[in-house]
Amino acid sequence: RIVLRMLRWLRMHNHPANVSGVSHRFQLYVALCYMDMCTCANDEEQRRQEIIQHGGIPSLLALLGATHPVFRTQAAGVLANLMLECPEAKEQVSAASYSGKRLADRLEPEASALTQQASRALVNMFVDPPVPQVFLYNRRCEVALPDLRSGPWCLQEYTLRGEAFTELEIV
Numbered sequence: 001r002i003v004l005r006m007l008r009w010l011r012m013h014n015h016p017a018n019v020s021g022v023s024h025r026f027q028l029y030v031a032l033c034y035m036d037m038c039t040c041a042n043d044e045e046q047r048r049q050e051i052i053q054h055g056g057i058p059s060l061l062a063l064l065g066a067t068h069p070v071f072r073t074q075a076a077g078v079l080a081n082l083m084l085e086c087p088e089a090k091e092q093v094s095a096a097s098y099s100g101k102r103l104a105d106r107l108e109p110e111a112s113a114l115t116q117q118a119s120r121a122l123v124n125m126f127v128d129p130p131v132p133q134v135f136l137y138n139r140r141c142e143v144a145l146p147d148l149r150s151g152p153w154c155l156q157e158y159t160l161r162g163e164a165f166t167e168l169e170i171v
Contacts, residue, residue: 015061032074057079076114079103081120106118
């Protein structure tokens with residue numbers, strides 16, 4: 001109930017990016033924590049749909065611009081969870097975030113948790129499950145490549161803002 005009440009409050013106030021007051025911030029923090037817990041499990045499709053139907057996506061996208069880094073990180077994480085296997089959420093986020101531009105703007109080198117959640121949201125937006133496993137680079141081994149059985153891969157270098165920089169190689 002606290003999640004739906006907070007989403008209703010955010011919608012009534014035109015999805016603000018910042019919430020003032022200790023009490024409102026705490027309520028928002030708790031609601032975001034509950035949203036994260038309710039959307040991370042695979043069997044929580046009904047709760048994902050409730051969040052989407054009650055205007056959760058515009059509110060979460062607005063919170064990506066919050067001044068407090070915890071709210072930005074939690075909002076990106078919930079968006080990533082919502083888009084995991086929900087085409088409706090992918091379409092709404094893609095349309096409202098300029099095809100992921102608002103998420104790409106959150107890729108900040110100083111905020112590793114926010115960058116992790118925003119990149120997870122971008123991957124969930126553009127890649128259909130199952131996401132190919134890409135192994136971490138190990139200096140002692142050859143460069144690890146993803147499983148290429150699904151087709152060709154184009155390696156692309158991007159700026160921190162998410163704009164295409166240079167095409168490196170087609171594998």
